[in-house]
Amino acid sequence: MATVQPAITRATFDEVILPIYAPAEFIPVKGQGSRVWDQQGKEYIDFAGGIAVTALGHCHPALVEALKRQGETLWHTSNVFTNEPALRLGRKLIDATFAERVVFMNSGTEANETAFKLARYYASTRHSPYKSKIIAFHNAFHGRSLFTVSVGGQPKYSDGFGPKPADIIHVPFNDLHAVAAVMDDHTCAVVVEPIQGEGGVTAATPAFLQGLRELCDKHQALLVFDEVQSGMGRTGSLFAYMHYGVTPDILTTAKALGGGFPVSAMLTTQDIASAFHVGSHGSTYGGNPLASAVAGAAFDIINTPEVLNGVSAKREQFVGHLQQIDAQFDVFSEIRGMGLLIGAELKPQYKGRAREFLHAGAQAGVMVLNAGPDVMRFAPSLVVESADIDEGMARFARAVGAVVSAR
Numbered sequence: 001m002a003t004v005q006p007a008i009t010r011a012t013f014d015e016v017i018l019p020i021y022a023p024a025e026f027i028p029v030k031g032q033g034s035r036v037w038d039q040q041g042k043e044y045i046d047f048a049g050g051i052a053v054t055a056l057g058h059c060h061p062a063l064v065e066a067l068k069r070q071g072e073t074l075w076h077t078s079n080v081f082t083n084e085p086a087l088r089l090g091r092k093l094i095d096a097t098f099a100e101r102v103v104f105m106n107s108g109t110e111a112n113e114t115a116f117k118l119a120r121y122y123a124s125t126r127h128s129p130y131k132s133k134i135i136a137f138h139n140a141f142h143g144r145s146l147f148t149v150s151v152g153g154q155p156k157y158s159d160g161f162g163p164k165p166a167d168i169i170h171v172p173f174n175d176l177h178a179v180a181a182v183m184d185d186h187t188c189a190v191v192v193e194p195i196q197g198e199g200g201v202t203a204a205t206p207a208f209l210q211g212l213r214e215l216c217d218k219h220q221a222l223l224v225f226d227e228v229q230s231g232m233g234r235t236g237s238l239f240a241y242m243h244y245g246v247t248p249d250i251l252t253t254a255k256a257l258g259g260g261f262p263v264s265a266m267l268t269t270q271d272i273a274s275a276f277h278v279g280s281h282g283s284t285y286g287g288n289p290l291a292s293a294v295a296g297a298a299f300d301i302i303n304t305p306e307v308l309n310g311v312s313a314k315r316e317q318f319v320g321h322l323q324q325i326d327a328q329f330d331v332f333s334e335i336r337g338m339g340l341l342i343g344a345e346l347k348p349q350y351k352g353r354a355r356e357f358l359h360a361g362a363q364a365g366v367m368v369l370n371a372g373p374d375v376m377r378f379a380p381s382l383v384v385e386s387a388d389i390d391e392g393m394a395r396f397a398r399a400v401g402a403v404v405s406a407r
Helices: 011-017 061-071 083-098 108-126 147-151 176-182 206-219 288-301 305-329 355-362 384-403
Strands: 026-031 035-038 045-048 101-105 134-138 168-171 189-191 220-224 250-253 264-267 333-337 341-346 375-378
Touching: 011 384, 045 384, 061 108, 061 288, 083 101, 083 264, 083 288, 101 108, 108 134, 108 147, 108 189, 108 220, 108 250, 108 264, 168 176, 176 206, 189 206, 206 220, 288 305, 305 341, 305 384, 355 384
Parallel strands: 134 168, 134 189, 189 220, 220 250
Antiparallel strands: 026 035, 035 045, 101 264, 250 264, 333 341, 341 375
16 A cells, blocks of 8 residues: 655655755745746746856756756766766866866865865965965855855854864955955965855955955965855856956856756866865765756856846846835845845845845745845846846835835
């Protein structure tokens, strides 16, 4: 006699999953483009993008085809062997960027962990074992491993887990004088997000990043750009560093790299990469054929003038709607970010209530994000349709109205 399987509901999460997330009450079950449907068939317009991951929307035909084709060919080999999709993807990334070497991992955390380990190992072996200081920034976010969460500048994520890795210093973002005050010849790296995502969608100033480059050159330190969220077309260039004219020594990317399939990469120069040797680092799944094939298909679409040049116009459309909402409800003090990584900071009377707007959006049929308690964040598909922007922002306007009227 067949066993009757219990229904899967939101309550199932509380019964079986470790309580480290607080997911929405509805469960998405289907996505197409920038539309998502839940178990009850309710439709949502997705401006969250899986936290800047689904850069080509849900179930893009080219990515689906790449996954199917590779899924019928070769899934996994481990790092005992290499594979063709990974080598093709590596070549594409190198040809399109400053990099000369790349290594693939599975998440932004792992890419950053790799970058930080490489930075310290390079400094230790090429300069001095005492050259280990990492300078990072308040409100930064670099991942959830103990090392990356310690480099990230948010104690709410790093406290309570015992001793943290030593020799990590945090200073204010966009404050070059603060960096210069702590920079010395013991510094191995400066780690920075060109646009702080989790920290409030705040973009670095050109003078700040240029100054970091100069300080790193002066003190023989590496400049590490965390482009996990800002990379892969999000700003209208393939990577944000291209906007600034400042080239890092190491760059990390993830999220949109696989268009929804878990994959990440760390890019660097041949000189820096050569500090590592066989056994210095590794990953069982990193660069597996499935992830690399999907990422290769996503790369071929994102890295085109049609997609990259379209980001600016789509941003203007979003910002125009946000300005209209603010004119009607007086809720935003600033609209910021770059490209299709957009932050709308709430005015003082709505501080701490970003999650209320997020949940009201879901009720109205639009999926958005917050960046901390005071900022609404939008990270939609790079190819979101104009009509979807209009309809989704109309739904968000209704959500804002509901929150304001309930105040």
